[in-house]
Amino acid sequence: xxxxxxxxxxxxxxxxxxxxxxxxxxxxxxxxxxxxxxxxxxxxxxxxxxxxxxxxxxxxxxxxxxxxxxxxxxxxxxxxxxxxxxxxxxxxxxxxxxxxxxxxxxxxxxxxxxxxxxxxxxxxxxxxxxxxxxx
Amino acid sequence: xxxxxxxxxxxxxxxxxxxxxxxxxxxxxxxxxxxxxxxxxxxxxxxxxxxxxxxxxxxxxxxxxxxxxxxxxxxxxxxxxxxxxxxxxxxxxxxxxxxxxxxxxxxxxxxxxxxxxxxxxxxxxxxxxxxxxxxxxxxxxxxxxxxxxxxxxxxxxxxxxxxxxxxxxxxxxxxxxxxxxxxxxxxxxxxxxxxxxxxxxxxxxxxxxxxxxxxxxxxxxxxxxxxxxxxxxxxxxxxxxxxxxxxxxxxxxxxxxxxxxxxxxxxxxxxxxxxxxxxxxxxxxxxxxxxxxxxxxxxxxxxxxxxxxxxxxxxxxxxxxxxxxxxxxxxxxxxxxxxxxxxxxxxxxxxxxxxxxxxxxxxxxxxxxxxxxxxxxxxxxxx
Numbered sequence: 001x002x003x004x005x006x007x008x009x010x011x012x013x014x015x016x017x018x019x020x021x022x023x024x025x026x027x028x029x030x031x032x033x034x035x036x037x038x039x040x041x042x043x044x045x046x047x048x049x050x051x052x053x054x055x056x057x058x059x060x061x062x063x064x065x066x067x068x069x070x071x072x073x074x075x076x077x078x079x080x081x082x083x084x085x086x087x088x089x090x091x092x093x094x095x096x097x098x099x100x101x102x103x104x105x106x107x108x109x110x111x112x113x114x115x116x117x118x119x120x121x122x123x124x125x126x127x128x129x130x131x132x133x134x135x
Numbered sequence: 136x137x138x139x140x141x142x143x144x145x146x147x148x149x150x151x152x153x154x155x156x157x158x159x160x161x162x163x164x165x166x167x168x169x170x171x172x173x174x175x176x177x178x179x180x181x182x183x184x185x186x187x188x189x190x191x192x193x194x195x196x197x198x199x200x201x202x203x204x205x206x207x208x209x210x211x212x213x214x215x216x217x218x219x220x221x222x223x224x225x226x227x228x229x230x231x232x233x234x235x236x237x238x239x240x241x242x243x244x245x246x247x248x249x250x251x252x253x254x255x256x257x258x259x260x261x262x263x264x265x266x267x268x269x270x271x272x273x274x275x276x277x278x279x280x281x282x283x284x285x286x287x288x289x290x291x292x293x294x295x296x297x298x299x300x301x302x303x304x305x306x307x308x309x310x311x312x313x314x315x316x317x318x319x320x321x322x323x324x325x326x327x328x329x330x331x332x333x334x335x336x337x338x339x340x341x342x343x344x345x346x347x348x349x350x351x352x353x354x355x356x357x358x359x360x361x362x363x364x365x366x367x368x369x370x371x372x373x374x375x376x377x378x379x380x381x382x383x384x385x386x387x388x389x390x391x392x393x394x395x396x397x398x399x400x401x402x403x404x405x406x407x408x409x410x411x412x413x414x415x416x417x418x419x420x421x422x423x424x425x426x427x428x429x430x431x432x433x434x435x436x437x438x439x440x441x442x443x444x445x446x447x448x449x450x451x452x453x454x455x456x457x458x459x460x461x462x463x464x465x466x467x468x469x470x471x472x473x474x475x476x477x478x479x480x481x482x483x484x485x486x487x488x489x490x491x492x493x494x495x496x497x498x499x500x501x502x503x504x505x506x507x508x509x510x511x512x513x514x515x516x517x518x
Binding site: 019057058 | 438515
């Protein structure tokens with residue numbers, strides 16, 4: 001069945017923004033896994049209660065990459081509270097829509113963001129990195 | 136550059152096939168069941184075409200039941216044979232890597248009180264013969280095992296399996312949809328009771344399937360009505376479709392050895408080049424007992440659909456090993472059946488070549504694939 005990704009989704013897939021991992025990030029989080037076929041790893045840098053920088057790594061399909069890309073672009077500069085409540089519907093509309101079977105990607109992206117913010121707040125200033133995946 | 140490497144999904148129709156279908160749609164359009172001279176002419180030409188099909192497959196003309204798809208043919212055989220012979224027993228065996236159009240009817244049968252056993256495969260996709268021996272019981276009515284798998288290309292030893300099944304007293308069906316022209320289909324020599332084909336997999340039209348049946352075995356029709364096809368499949372004869380099917384099959388088996396050798400050499404070169412250029416790539420399926428046009432690969436650290444979309448954006452059409460990109464988000468059950476590390480079940484892609492695939496297309500694809508994998512791996516959390 002044709003997915004008919006929008007041009008915007010394809011652009012974010014082909015040239016994703018904010019990819020990578022922040023060195024000495026204030027928090028890290030991993031969501032999803034390889035068995036399900038979608039995984040996102042987030043890292044954030046926080047300054048004065050705001051997201052100064054956010055980056056992600058992805059093992060996932062085109063929409064997994066595109067949703068994380070556009071979301072990270074939008075939440076940069078937001079307060080932690082704003083970012084934590086970021087609505088996945090916003091991602092879908094920013095991309096100009098997602099095929100029904102791919103909407104879950106946007107949900108996963110906001111869940112990952114929530115998780116990395118929670119990790120930051122739970123641990124205070126303590127910087128802890130999760131175990132890396134084995135090859 | 137546009138490169139089509141998804142020939143296991145469907146193939147380009149041959150010009151000669153299109154021509155004959157045009158003739159039998161526009162010029163010789165009479166109903167083959169009509170007894171006037173126009174109907175008679177169509178009927179007689181249809182018989183000639185069916186004879187050509189029967190000869191290639193080594194069966195007789197009355198055992199050919201044309202349908203509107205291989206899905207319909209498989210439904211007819213699986214449900215039709217099981218239902219018509221339930222006094223013999225209510226047990227059916229199918230391999231775990233059958234196409235959904237075999238698994239679907241098997242599931243329906245289980246709702247009707249049949250017991251359905253799923254025959255497992257080994258890591259290379261070959262069915263476990265010893266397990267089959269254990270599963271075969273006196274109440275087993277039908278066993279269905281595909282000749283070659285659509286995703287991983289693994290070929291089964293149909294002749295050996297058919298012998299074993301027939302010895303037990305059960306009937307045997309093989310879905311040979313992917314086999315043309317890569318296997319020398321010989322219904323009599325293989326000893327199969329039922330066999331399924333689909334024209335669009337060998338440069339014929341979409342919408343024309345074939346159920347080859349053993350007339351000595353009872354079978355219940357799915358579609359009743361005007362009693363065409365000995366009452367086994369009613370509906371006005373699809374003259375253009377059958378003529379197209381016959382022409383496509385004839386072309387497929389003409390100079391077959393030469394054609395498949397070319398495809399195989401190209402496929403082997405393709406794999407070699409990929410391995411030369413990309414690290415951590417593994418072949419899924421069997422190294423030698425596989426369709427000559429099939430290349431199913433696991434590329435560690437990248438997700439199959441992302442590779443597909445990236446290549447698609449560069450003009451290359453492939454398919455994922457998983458059904459993820461198609462309709463649902465479930466991982467491919469065929470890949471899962473190979474019991475590979477669950478961490479790798481979403482990193483598979485399938486290339487399927489055809490007689491018109493060229494070396495320059497392969498070279499282009501290798502070059503693009505190398506970049507795609509490099510790009511996706513650069514931000515993959517899996518190192």
